[in-house]
Amino acid sequence: MFPTPVEKLSPAARTGYQVALPFVMVLWLLPLIAVMMISVRSANDFTIGNYWGWPTEWNLIENYSLVFTGSSMPQYLLNSVFITVPTVIGVLVLSCMTGFALGIYKFRFNMVIFFMFIAGNFVPFQILMVPVRDLTLDMGIYDTKLGLVLFHIAFQTGFCTLFMRNFIKALPRELIEAARVEGVSELRIFWYVVLPLMRPAIAALAVLIFTFIWNDYFWAIVLTQGAESQPVTAGITSFNAQYRAAYHLMSAGSVVAALPPVLMFFLMQKHFIAGLTLGAVK
């Protein structure tokens, strides 16, 4: 193990490490801790300039309930759910299929198509902005959740294909060969042999894509507008405009907007990290 485990060092070093850990962590999360502290203050603290002293009032419940009752925040959060969940499902369906096709079969253009998906994933997406916006307008789904969902599915398929294809390629081929010898059709092989083995990959991608899509801001402002269809990342800017200079409320709003992916991460940590670190170890 590197570095040398602290258990093997002197007791002083061990204690030093134990003390350093929380200290460094607080330093690392300082900007975030600051926001959480602001979010429980009252307006009065800001008027009298008491930014970091003991709060004159604890407004935890007032501030956070105002986020939900005094603005379109609940609507934005719902929109995010209705954008993110269908996207995750759509992307998983498509990329399981492409991953299967590219990972199992040898055919001409296999590599070309695979590389096309990867390259598309790296494209600076600004180059897609104007044409995709026009396309969405022409299809009559501008400013709808569907418009965002379709684009996200198409774009994320690139990344997920890379992921799924590599995962499937690493599966034992004997299973498939054996099934073929038994005369199982290709579709059934996909459904009954390969798909069950892909569960960990599906779980990892689901969490990862959930986070990516939930946190998207750029496409949200290009393809949607207003509380009817915008996700919470775009909604938070309207929220802030509504409560501009009311930092305690803006902070509470930001914490609320950031929460769902954080929860997702803490609940599904293992899958999340498995997804992120794919390829980090050979």
Place this chain on the structure above:
Amino acid sequence: MFTLSGPLAKSLITVAASAVVATSAFAQTDGESLTGDLRIFLDTSNPAPRATMEAMIAEFQEMNPELNIETNVIDREAYKTQIRNFLTANAPDVATWYAGNRMLPFVEAGLFEDVSDLWDDEMSEALASTKPSMTIDGAQWGVPYTYYQWGVYYREDIFADLGLGEPTTWDEFLNVINVLNENDIDPVTIGTKFLWTAGGWFDYLNLRQNGYEFHMDLTNGEVAWTDQRVRDTFARWGELLEADTFIDNHAAYSWQEALPFMVNGDAAMYLMGNFAVAPLREAGLSDDQIGFFQFPEITEGIPMAEDAPTDTFHIPAQAENKDNARAFLRFVASADVQSEINSGANLGQLPVNANSTVDDDKFLNEGFEMLSNASALAQFFDRDAPAEVAAAAMEGFQQFMVQPEQLDNILDRLERVRQRVNGG
């Protein structure tokens, strides 16, 4: 800073109470209740205007119980970019916007409905003062619902403590600035993060230095930005920078974020539109503490023109319920409604309808008087100048406020933009 008591709640109650009166007055002119849908997009996202508009729409709803009204309030800054999108796709039936050059691109692209039919003799007479700014190619493209003065809002109590009066000349203005600085008070607060606030300073310096005609020629692209007269205006601005007039780090703030400096007494003046009064009051300043004065004279003898932006309602050409929308515009333009929504407890601005009454409010009275005596009214820099020029110029203003030594570069850059825009 935000509670649902105080002026906000009070304004809601006032509107609700007046609704009864207005309803009966309106019912006489239009007996039939409307049916179907009406989608309204608003940019009135600040708390006070938002409440006012929502109350006004509630009133319209009450008059037309069968009508299915859907209101969408969009952040004022975001609205400015989104309007292009929703006019071409997913158009509402009614949308707020601004008069003057600012509506030109949409009229030219055929995205606004010609509403000349609403401008019958009666309305033309009542709204005569703004008819020219609503007219393009001989037709009218919307109706105004409010306008408001710009000028200097200041801390009357601080001025009194220091024995300062309202300055009327440039020298007096500089003197006020010096005295405030000597007492460790920042003379002027401003937040230039979103640029347009700096446009207000340019407007007034240029209007006072060179006069209305020149200002209009410049914003219309007929004068070079490298012209000596433009430099004269910047020289005045330079004097202010030299005198350390503005708060530090103004580029970090929006206009609202610059308000607390004045509320806390760290700064004493704010060149703003009258919409600044509502948040100042809400932050706890009393009317005894807030004063207003007209931007002082610079070049002697030049008639005093003012910035008085007009906010408007339009019907998108692609709207689906144009009849309902027309009824709504007529409603908004009526004298009663304009008196009500512009009152001090609501928008705190001036009604455009000549038959409306100006609310008995300190700032509205002062503003109304000032504008009545003004030699001419400008809309505002980003409404008078074409969009591209406005964007580049206001960025230049902000840069000048931080780096005055870059003036030559800034003016050269603006001149290039002007030529490109003029070249078509």
Place this chain on the structure above:
Amino acid sequence: MTSSKSNRSYWKRNQIAITPWLFLLPAMIMFALYVVWPIVQSFNLSLYRWDGLGEARYIGMQNYEELWYDDAFYTSLWNNVLWLVLYLLAIPAGLLIAIFLNQNVRGIRIYKSLFFFPFVISQVVVGLVFTWFYDPSFGLLNIVLGWVGLGPIAVLANNEIATYGIIAAGLWPQTAYCMILYLTGLNAVDPEQIEAARLDGAKGGKMLWYVILPQLRPATFIAFVVTVIGALRSFDLVSIMTDGGPFGSTRVLAFYMFEVALSEYGFRMGYGAAIAVVLFLIMLIYISYFLIKMYRDERGV
């Protein structure tokens, strides 16, 4: 099962050849519609003048000519270079934290999660959090600077340091990402090699450089890939924290492109497309590098 025999046998004979195409088809259609074709359209659009409302007018290379003389373009380009170079600091910083955290004390898993989770927060919120952190009147940064007798510094209002301030905000989640890659990498380092090296007297920096880092190569590669992509795509933070200001000094190409094409005073679609094309070409160098490496790896397997 009574389906026609010839049909069935055709499928049977060819199913291995047909199935992959069947499976690829939906994704390829979507991808062509939303990714490939728009790239082509953007190249085309960059030769037009178009306000998004009226008719587009062909103007040849004029947009590119204008770019050549556009100060804002060079500012954006330079800032992109800054982003690219400074963003790479996330890699050593991530490694450092990973080494710090790679222990087996009690509660270490929670610490690892807490160090990582800035990455999970959306960039919009990160931007807001840091904007307030930098705020000249109440931001924690200036309070802390005040204790040691410095400041206040209005990071985002100062055109000379605003971009650095934004990059620092971006480094926060990016470092967390690199950290998690290295933590996973460190877990897989071969313990026998470490023991062998220890017996040879290697420790500390030497051990890291000669024994550990070579084994972390895959993690470093991924970290490099994602960091460069992140740097070139930087949009959210700029948009939230400064809106490109003060006076355009924090623009990056991705933001400038959006500003020109879709912002309040924008709607120069052709010009925006031209900027996007430049950004794309820069990225293409990098995509090619990545693809070539992937191709070699594939061959090697």
